[in-house]
Each structure stands twice: as C-alpha cells, then as structure tokens.
Amino acid sequence: MKNYALCGPPRLLVPPCKNDIHKNSQTIILHAFRYGLPTIGIVLVLIVLTIMYRRCQRRSTALPIKDDLLSLKTPRRISHAELSRATNGFEESNMLGSGSFGYVYKGRLSDGMEVAIKVFNLQTEGAFRSFDIECDAMLNIVHRNIVKVITCCSSVDFKALVLDYMSNGNLEKWLHSKNCFLDIIQRVDIMIDVAVAIEHLHNGHPTPIIHCDIKPSNILLDEDMVAHVGDFGVAKLLGEGEVMKQTMTLATIGYMAPEFGSAGLVSIKSDVYSYGIVLIETFTKRKPTDNVFVEEETIRHWMESSLPKGAIEIADVDLLRREDEYFVVKANCISSIMELALNCSAELPEERKEMKDVVVELKKIKQRLLNNIQHF
Incomplete structure (x- = not known):
C-alpha cells in the first residue's frame, strides 16, 4: 500500500513500468547515499519490523485454538x-x-x-x-x-x-453393587479427588461455589477411575462479602448439614459436612439412610461411638479382614480417615475443617499407607 515505486504487469494490480524507471532509480539511490542514507536506513528498519509484526499477528490468529479453550x-x-x-x-x-x-x-x-x-x-x-x-x-x-x-x-x-461421559459410572454403584469392589488405595484416591474438587469450588474462584449436594451418586468415575464431582443443580454462588446463603431448596436427606436441613442456611462448611458423611460411607459401606439409624441415631453418632472399638468394627467387611496381610496398616489408615471424617462432619460449622486442610491430611494418610506397605 502506498508504495508508488512498485510496477509490473496489470494482473498484479500495480502501475505499468516506465522505460526510464531504472535511470530514475539510480538517481534516487545516489542522492540517498549522499544526503540521507542514515535516515533512510532507520526508516527501512522500522518498515521491515512493522511488516514482520503484522505478519506474526496474522499468523498467530490463524493458528488453531486448543479444544479446551475453544469450548x-x-x-x-x-x-x-x-x-x-x-x-x-x-x-x-x-x-x-x-x-x-x-x-x-x-x-x-x-x-x-x-x-x-x-x-x-x-x-x-x-x-x-x-x-x-x-x-x-x-x-x-x-x-x-x-x-x-x-x-x-x-x-x-x-x-x-x-x-x-464417565465410563465407570458413579461411586454409589461401586460401593453398593454386588459385582463392584474398590480396594483401600482406590477409595483413598477417589476421596482425595473429591476433596480437591470441592476445595477448588470453594477457593479457586473469586466467587466461591457451594455444591450443596455432595453424595456418592454425584461422584462420577472416568475410565481411569479418576473421580469427578458433577450435578450442580442446587449449587449456590456466594456474592462479594457473603459467607452463607438462605435457601428454600432441600438437598439429599442424610448428607445435608444440620443448619441446612433445619434453617436452610448453606455455606462452604455445608459441603465439608456432606463430604465427611461420604467419607464415612466410602469406608464402611453404610448409607446415612440405612434402617439401623433411627430416631436420634445418625451415621455420625454411630461412627463416634464405634471408632474407639477399632477399625474392624466399622470398616466394610470386604475391605478389612483379620487375615489380611496388611491388616494393622489398613486398620490404622481407616481409623485416621474416620477421625478426619468426624472432624469434617462436626455439628457446628465453625468446628469443621477447611477443605484445603482435608486435602493435605488425606494425602499424608495415603503416603503413610504406601510407605508401610512397601516396608512390609
């Protein structure tokens, strides 16, 4: 554009070349050398840099965008x-x-x-x-x-x-179907994945997100058995400066925090409570709605009173047997996890752990388990 010295055949959309163009060009070059070579050199460098920059811009915009970003x-x-x-x-x-x-x-x-x-x-x-x-x-x-x-x-x-699509279904199926079984490492890994997801919802955004319905059927497993939290149908977004919200929507009985079920108050600590209940269910294979929990008895109260008797009294029978090679190691691991679950599901919100601390604690428990198994 605006390069009036360009000439050539009409198909290139430039003016036709004149016979004396070569002579005129020589004259211009001689004057340039005599009077303005330094200035022209600077101008040419700037022009070349501008052209290169524009070409790079066009090239970068033409590159394919990664699928994740595009979506x-x-x-x-x-x-x-x-x-x-x-x-x-x-x-x-x-x-x-x-x-x-x-x-x-x-x-x-x-x-x-x-x-x-x-x-x-x-x-x-x-x-x-x-x-x-x-x-x-x-x-x-x-x-x-x-x-x-x-x-x-x-x-x-x-x-x-x-x-x-999650090819391995949900945690509910793996815990309560006769043809499915998860070993202790798989269960720990799944609950770490869920804890990491909830921690991200609470702390990974300027606006904290409360899931409000953490339960095994909303924990989905992909082909590698990596857990993914889904179903945000009753989720709440906290506004600036908000720490809790009032809601008329009820979630799933047995997993709701006491303040959620009684007063409709939800906060990030409501998710922590639900997580604690799921943690108990994952290692005991008992649902909070089982018929054994009647009147004032809850799965948490049962865990609180049963834990001092030892892990063998509370653990899923398919997960922990006295004849197991690593019985003591597994029993200690399950006891530590149940203590963490009780801290997550405390009656008062302010007494519950933060999810970032839950993630750290679970990873430590897993590492101790692996170290002890390798030691044996």
Missing part, C-alpha cells in the same frame, strides 16, 4: 435433533440414571464422541432454575476433578446439558 469461549452449538439422534430418540436403553430434575442418557454425537446428556424435565418445579444454575456454574469451571460441560442445548420447551 470455553465459544461452546459448540448442538440441536435437539442431533441429541435425539445421538440417543436413538432418547431410548430407555440409553438411560444412565435419573435425578430430581430429569434424566441422563448416554449418547454418541455425529463426530463419534461419547457424551452424557442430561435432559431436564421442565414440568418439575425448579427445573428451569436448575438448568440456569448449572450453565452458569459449570461452564466457568475447568478442573480435572469436576465434570466438564461440553455445551448446552436450550429452547422454549427443551433444555439439556451435554457432559463428558
């Missing part, structure tokens, strides 16, 4: 029709499970990608709000231990979330 900034568009095709018309055989606000299906998109599709039942009270909350909360969260939202599908009469 954050410009979520993939997907239609109801494609989701229907992916699930064979939302066929029952493709259903993975159901929840308070709808159903989850396994699907395969047109590009071959396997996904989980959470379809909201819009006839259910709170479904619209739950969809909005999940979109707001989960589209802004990128973390190894939190289920990734690939995109949303939203119209007047249909709303769905497209999620990463």
Whole structure:
C-alpha cells in the first residue's frame, strides 16, 4: 500500500513500468547515499519490523485454538435433533440414571464422541432454575476433578446439558453393587479427588461455589477411575462479602448439614459436612439412610461411638479382614480417615475443617499407607 515505486504487469494490480524507471532509480539511490542514507536506513528498519509484526499477528490468529479453550469461549452449538439422534430418540436403553430434575442418557454425537446428556424435565418445579444454575456454574469451571460441560442445548420447551461421559459410572454403584469392589488405595484416591474438587469450588474462584449436594451418586468415575464431582443443580454462588446463603431448596436427606436441613442456611462448611458423611460411607459401606439409624441415631453418632472399638468394627467387611496381610496398616489408615471424617462432619460449622486442610491430611494418610506397605 502506498508504495508508488512498485510496477509490473496489470494482473498484479500495480502501475505499468516506465522505460526510464531504472535511470530514475539510480538517481534516487545516489542522492540517498549522499544526503540521507542514515535516515533512510532507520526508516527501512522500522518498515521491515512493522511488516514482520503484522505478519506474526496474522499468523498467530490463524493458528488453531486448543479444544479446551475453544469450548470455553465459544461452546459448540448442538440441536435437539442431533441429541435425539445421538440417543436413538432418547431410548430407555440409553438411560444412565435419573435425578430430581430429569434424566441422563448416554449418547454418541455425529463426530463419534461419547457424551452424557442430561435432559431436564421442565414440568418439575425448579427445573428451569436448575438448568440456569448449572450453565452458569459449570461452564466457568475447568478442573480435572469436576465434570466438564461440553455445551448446552436450550429452547422454549427443551433444555439439556451435554457432559463428558464417565465410563465407570458413579461411586454409589461401586460401593453398593454386588459385582463392584474398590480396594483401600482406590477409595483413598477417589476421596482425595473429591476433596480437591470441592476445595477448588470453594477457593479457586473469586466467587466461591457451594455444591450443596455432595453424595456418592454425584461422584462420577472416568475410565481411569479418576473421580469427578458433577450435578450442580442446587449449587449456590456466594456474592462479594457473603459467607452463607438462605435457601428454600432441600438437598439429599442424610448428607445435608444440620443448619441446612433445619434453617436452610448453606455455606462452604455445608459441603465439608456432606463430604465427611461420604467419607464415612466410602469406608464402611453404610448409607446415612440405612434402617439401623433411627430416631436420634445418625451415621455420625454411630461412627463416634464405634471408632474407639477399632477399625474392624466399622470398616466394610470386604475391605478389612483379620487375615489380611496388611491388616494393622489398613486398620490404622481407616481409623485416621474416620477421625478426619468426624472432624469434617462436626455439628457446628465453625468446628469443621477447611477443605484445603482435608486435602493435605488425606494425602499424608495415603503416603503413610504406601510407605508401610512397601516396608512390609
């Protein structure tokens, strides 16, 4: 642009060359050498640098953006029709499970990608709000231990979330199905993953996120048995300066903190309580809603009174047997974890641990376990 000395054939969109262009050029060069070579040299250097900078800019904008970043900034568009095709018309055989606000299906998109599709039942009270909350909360969260939202599908009469597919189901299945078993290392690793995810929700954003419904069915396992926290349908975002929120929404009985169930007050310490209950369930295989817990007796009260008798009295029978090679090592590990669970599920919120401290403590317990097993 504006380089009037350029000339050549018309197809290059430049003026035609004149016969005396060479002579004129020689004259210009001689004058340049005599009067202004230093100045022209500086100008030429600046021009070259400017051209190189602009080319680099164009090249960098043309480079492909990483999938993760692209999915954050410009979520993939997907239609109801494609989701229907992916699930064979939302066929029952493709259903993975159901929840308070709808159903989850396994699907395969047109590009071959396997996904989980959470379809909201819009006839259910709170479904619209739950969809909005999940979109707001989960589209802004990128973390190894939190289920990734690939995109949303939203119209007047249909709303769905497209999620990463977790091939190993949820922790509920692995704890309470006859054909599934987790060894002690796997259980510790899963609970570390969950603790890391919750700590990220509480401290990894300018606006803390309270999950409000931590339970085994919301802890999903991928093909490598890495745990991911999902289902943010009743999550709460704390505003600036807020430490708790009032809510009319109830979560799952047995996992709710006392102040949540009685007064509708939620804070990050509510998640800590729920985590403590899940920690107990993971190593005892007892649900907080089991029939043995009646009236004032809760799973926490049972643990508090049973722990002094020893780990063999409380642990999952498939996890700890007296004839085990590493019985003492495993028993000590489970006892330490149950003490941590009691500290997480204290009655008063201010007496509960911080999730960052839970992560540190669990990792120490795991390391002691590994060191002792290797020593033996």
